[in-house]
Amino acid sequence: MDTFPEIRDLQIFASVARLGSFAKTAIELDASTSYVSKRIGLLERELGATLLNRTSRRVTVTEDGEAILKWALYILDATGELRGAVSNVRTDPQGDLRISSSFRLGRNLIAPALSVLSSRYPRLNISLIVMDRPVDLIAESIDMDIRIGEVSEPHLIAHQLAKSTRVLCASPSYIERRGLPQEPEDLLNHSCLVFRERDQPFGSWRLRRGDAVSAMKVSGSLSSNNNDIIWKWALDGHGIMRASRWDCTSSIQAGELVRVLPEYDWPADIYAVTTARLSASAKVRVSVEFLKDWFTAEFGRLMMD
Numbered sequence: 001m002d003t004f005p006e007i008r009d010l011q012i013f014a015s016v017a018r019l020g021s022f023a024k025t026a027i028e029l030d031a032s033t034s035y036v037s038k039r040i041g042l043l044e045r046e047l048g049a050t051l052l053n054r055t056s057r058r059v060t061v062t063e064d065g066e067a068i069l070k071w072a073l074y075i076l077d078a079t080g081e082l083r084g085a086v087s088n089v090r091t092d093p094q095g096d097l098r099i100s101s102s103f104r105l106g107r108n109l110i111a112p113a114l115s116v117l118s119s120r121y122p123r124l125n126i127s128l129i130v131m132d133r134p135v136d137l138i139a140e141s142i143d144m145d146i147r148i149g150e151v152s153e154p155h156l157i158a159h160q161l162a163k164s165t166r167v168l169c170a171s172p173s174y175i176e177r178r179g180l181p182q183e184p185e186d187l188l189n190h191s192c193l194v195f196r197e198r199d200q201p202f203g204s205w206r207l208r209r210g211d212a213v214s215a216m217k218v219s220g221s222l223s224s225n226n227n228d229i230i231w232k233w234a235l236d237g238h239g240i241m242r243a244s245r246w247d248c249t250s251s252i253q254a255g256e257l258v259r260v261l262p263e264y265d266w267p268a269d270i271y272a273v274t275t276a277r278l279s280a281s282a283k284v285r286v287s288v289e290f291l292k293d294w295f296t297a298e299f300g301r302l303m304m305d
Contacts, residue, residue: 007079009043010072012036013051017061017069018140073138080143080281093283094123100137101146104227105270106130108247110146113294117287124283132196132225137275143284145273146291148244158271159288162295165245165265168207169257173237181240181261184214191239192218196225205242207264214264244268246299270295 015025016036026033044051051065061069080095101110106128114126135145137156151158174191181187184207194203203223206215220239224230234241235251240260245268251257272288 005043005046007076009039009046010075012039013043013065014069014072014076014141016040016052016059017065020058020060022059073141076141077138077275093121093286095283096125096127097144097283097287098127098129098142099144099146099287100129100131100135100140100142102132102148102227103130104231104247105146105148105244109270109295109298113291113298116294117290120290121286124287132227137273143274143281144287146270147273148268148270150267150269151271151273156273156275158273159292160269161272161288161291162246162270162299164268164270164299166242166268167245167248167262167265168240168242168260169234169248169252170240170260171235171237171256172258174234174239175258175260177237180258184216184261184264187216187218187240187261190218191220191222193220193230193233193239193241194218194223195227195230195242196223206266207261208266209264242266 012025012029015028016022019025019028022033022036022040026036029036040052047068049064049068050062051068053060053062099110099114100106107130111128114128118124118126129142135142137143137145146161148164168187178190181190187205192203192205203217203219204215205218206213208214222233222238224233230241231243233239234243235256245265248257252259272291274284274288
C-alpha cells in the first residue's frame with residue numbers, strides 16, 4: 001500500500017459498519033448509495049482486503065474488516081483530536097458534534113439547550129440522537145452522551161450538569177381510587193408503571209429518606225420501554241410512576257399529578273459523558289461548559305416549588 005486511505009473513506013466505512021446498510025449510510029451522509037458503494041470499493045482496493053460482506057438484506061463486516069474498523073475508529077478519533085487542538089486557539093468551535101440522550105430528557109431539556117448552543121456557535125454541526133438504550137460512544141461515533149444517574153463505565157469521564165432526584169407521583173384520580181401509600185412497602189400493593197430504563201434492572205425501585213434506603217421489586221398491569229407512554233398512563237390514572245423531579249414539577253404544580261411518598265426520593269443527577277480522548281476536544285469542552293451554565297439557569301426556573 002503506497003498511499004494512505006482517505007479519511008473520508010474511513011468515515012464512510014465506519015458508518016456502514018455501524019448502520020449495516022449502504023442505503024442508511026447514504027441517508028446519514030446526505031449522499032447517494034452508489035457514491036457510498038464506490039468509496040467502499042476504492043477503500044477495499046486501496047487496502048487489498050474485503051471489508052464487508054454484501055447480501056440483498058444486510059451488510060456485515062468481515063474478519064479483515066473488523067481489524068481495519070478498529071484502526072479506522074482510532075484514526076478518526078485522532079483526527080478529531082487534531083481538529084480540536086487546532087480550534088483550541090480559536091474562540092469559535094466548529095465541526096460535527098454528535099450528542100446522544102434518552103427520549104424524554106433529549107426532547108424536553110437537551111433539544112432546547114442545543115437550540116441556544118447552535119445559535120451561539122453557528123459553525124458547530126450538531127446532531128442529537130435520542131434512544132432509550134445504552135450507547136457505545138466509540139463504536140457509535142458519539143462525542144457526548146447526556147444521561148441521568150451515575151456513570152459506571154471506568155473508561156468514560158462524567159461531567160455533572162445538574163443535580164436532581166427521582167420522585168414518585170400519580171394522578172389525583174388514581175389516588176382517590178386506590179389511596180396514598182404510607183410506606184415504601186405499600187407500593188407492593190399498588191399498580192406501578194414500570195419504565196424499562198437504559199441500564200437499570202426492570203421494576204427495581206430504590207427510595208431514600210435521609211440515610212435510609214428502601215429497595216423493592218414493583219409491578220403493575222402496564223409497563224413500557226417508552227417514557228412518554230408511561231407518562232400518558234400515569235396522567236390517565238393507571239398507576240404510580242417514577243419520574244425526574246425536573247420533569248414532573250410543573251405537572252404537580254398544575255394539579256395534574258400528586259407526589260407519592262413525598263419524604264422519599266432517589267438521586268438522579270444529569271451528566272455529560274465523554275471518552276478520555278474526546279474530552280480534550282475544544283468543541284466538546286465548550287459545549288459541556290455551555291450546558292453547565294444552561295442547566296444552572298434552567299433548573300433555577302424549573303425547581304422553584
